[in-house]
Amino acid sequence: MSPTDGERDWRETTVRQDSRLSRMLHVLIHMGRYEEAVTSETIAAMLSTNPVVIRRTMAGLREAGYVRSEKGHGGGWRLALPLGRISLLDVYRALGEPPVFAIGLSIDHAGCLVEQAVNASLQGAMAEAEAILVARLGQVTLADLAADVDRRHEGAGCNPGPV
Amino acid sequence: MSPTDGERDWRETTVRQDSRLSRMLHVLIHMGRYEEAVTSETIAAMLSTNPVVIRRTMAGLREAGYVRSEKGHGGGWRLALPLGRISLLDVYRALGEPPVFAIGLSIDHAGCLVEQAVNASLQGAMAEAEAILVARLGQVTLADLAADVDRRHEGAGCNPGPV
DNA sequence: GATCACGTAACTTATGTTGTTTCGAATGCT
DNA sequence: AGCATTCGAAACAACATAAGTTACGTGATC
Ligand code: FES
Ligand code: FES
Numbered sequence: 001m002s003p004t005d006g007e008r009d010w011r012e013t014t015v016r017q018d019s020r021l022s023r024m025l026h027v028l029i030h031m032g033r034y035e036e037a038v039t040s041e042t043i044a045a046m047l048s049t050n051p052v053v054i055r056r057t058m059a060g061l062r063e064a065g066y067v068r069s070e071k072g073h074g075g076g077w078r079l080a081l082p083l084g085r086i087s088l089l090d091v092y093r094a095l096g097e098p099p100v101f102a103i104g105l106s107i108d109h110a111g112c113l114v115e116q117a118v119n120a121s122l123q124g125a126m127a128e129a130e131a132i133l134v135a136r137l138g139q140v141t142l143a144d145l146a147a148d149v150d151r152r153h154e155g156a157g158c159n160p161g162p163v
Numbered sequence: 164m165s166p167t168d169g170e171r172d173w174r175e176t177t178v179r180q181d182s183r184l185s186r187m188l189h190v191l192i193h194m195g196r197y198e199e200a201v202t203s204e205t206i207a208a209m210l211s212t213n214p215v216v217i218r219r220t221m222a223g224l225r226e227a228g229y230v231r232s233e234k235g236h237g238g239g240w241r242l243a244l245p246l247g248r249i250s251l252l253d254v255y256r257a258l259g260e261p262p263v264f265a266i267g268l269s270i271d272h273a274g275c276l277v278e279q280a281v282n283a284s285l286q287g288a289m290a291e292a293e294a295i296l297v298a299r300l301g302q303v304t305l306a307d308l309a310a311d312v313d314r315r316h317e318g319a320g321c322n323p324g325p326v
Numbered sequence: 327g328a329t330c331a332c333g334t335a336a337c338t339t340a341t342g343t344t345g346t347t348t349c350g351a352a353t354g355c356t
Numbered sequence: 357a358g359c360a361t362t363c364g365a366a367a368c369a370a371c372a373t374a375a376g377t378t379a380c381g382t383g384a385t386c
Contacts, residue, residue: 017343017372022269025281039362048271050345055363071363072353088284098343102265102373106182106189108211117311118188121251121303129296136288148280180341180374202331213376218332234332235384261374265342 020057020095023047025088027058028066029146032083037076057095064094084143092137100130180265183220183258186210188251190221191229192309195246200239220258227257247306255300263293 027043040051040058047054058077061067068080092098103126105119190206203214203221210217221240224230231243255261266289268282 017267018265019267019269020343021266022278022281022285025285026269026275026278029277029281041362047269050347051363052346052365053344055365056344059364069363070353071351071361073355073361075353075362077363088288099265102181102262103184104180104182106185106210112189113312113315114192114308115185115189117308117315118185118192121308121311122185122188125251125296125299125303128299129292132295133288133292136291140284140288145277145280145284148284149276152276152280183374204331213378214331215334215377216375218334219375222333232332233384234330234382236330236386238331238384240332 018098020098021088021092024057024061024091024095025142025145027054028061028079028086028091028142029083029149031067031077031079032142032146037070037074037078039076043077060094060096061091064090066090066094082143083146084141086142087138088140088142088145089134089138091142092134100133101126181261183261184251184255187220187224187254187258188305188308190217191224191242191249191254191305192246192312194230194240194242195305195309200233200237200241202239206240223257223259224254227253229253229257245306246309247304249305250301251299251303251305251308252297252301254305255297263296264289 026047030043030046031038040054043054044051055069058067058069062069066079066081066086068078070076070078103122105122106115107119109115189210193206193209194201203217206217207214218232221230221232225232228243229249231241233239233241266285268285269278270282272278
């Protein structure tokens with residue numbers, strides 16, 4: 001009954017779209033556990049996808065200065081900042097701030113007052129929801145998530161390493 | 164700088180997806196201004212689209228009891244409830260509660276604790292944002308929007324009728 | 327009965343993420 | 357120097373979903 005028990009199943013959305021944020025967080029936290037460079041191929045195997053997808057997605061993180069990439073032997077990806085210095089919001093922004101909502105406004109009639117009123121209301125609600133989301137993403141660092149991982153580690157059957 | 168000045172341009176999203184809610188609100192408020200039945204064709208012209216799209220989308224509203232449809236001469240769509248009895252949330256639900264977010268979770272590894280921690284955090288943030296959105300949609304009725312239209316009417320150059 | 331208007335199915339289009347292949351460039355080992 | 361490794365980037369196919377379109381059936385009104 002509480003307003004926070006939203007029971008929507010994001011898992012149910014087949015493959016709707018844009019799991020980049022989730023994936024990148026996964027990768028970054030993983031990288032925080034090892035010092036060595038990780039290759040795109042290893043990460044791709046970790047996420048059951050293709051190395052090119054990894055490079056494509058992590059390009060934004062590199063440009064934002066959160067990771068570094070090195071070519072050649074022993075190369076790969078390395079964290080450029082400690083996990084505590086990177087918030088979920090930072091990652092989201094490094095990905096180019098992809099659209100948050102699947103719901104859009106109809107803007108067929110520039111002059112229609114009804115449309116204006118409808119869109120103003122929807123836009124207000126969405127802006128407020130996005131503000132909440134952004135605020136929460138900004139409050140959580142990757143180190144917080146890593147700590148949560150440790151917490152979960154003391155209970156369920158472990159599943160530490162990759163591959 | 165404040166977290167609430169989100170300057171995202173929903174208008175800029177080309178035709179990303181799902182403007183059904185916006186469109187249906189537009190139609191319903193419009194219907195509230197006239198007593199006569201409105202045909203799918205008229206509505207489609209209003210929204211610059213196809214009558215079949217209208218029937219398809221309004222089917223949910225009919226099943227939810229917010230509108231009625233009649234065949235034959237003089238037929239079309241009519242409100243089944245006054246605008247004050249229909250909230251934006253009601254309309255959203257009648258449309259089948261389409262996905263709110265374009266951001267999804269990655270669930271490739273059921274056993275990975277890192278993924279669990281990441282998804283728990285993201286899911287929490289998204290659930291809270293959705294709760295806010297739903298709360299706001301539930302507080303606004305179509306009558307409120309109609310009143311807002313009237314308010315806008317006393318200022319800018321009017322644009323009353325359709326077609 | 328003719329016309330109007332909805333109901334539904336089927337197909338096409340548009341947009342964006344994801345997946346894949348391919349080539350080039352830089353790095354480091356031998 | 358030569359070669360294997362690894363990223364960088366372009367190009368293209370695959371997939372999913374809202375939206376647009378066509379076609380045909382059904383029911384109601386004139
Ligand atoms: S931490 Fe999830 S696969 Fe490596
Ligand atoms: S009210 Fe916007 S076109 Fe009719």
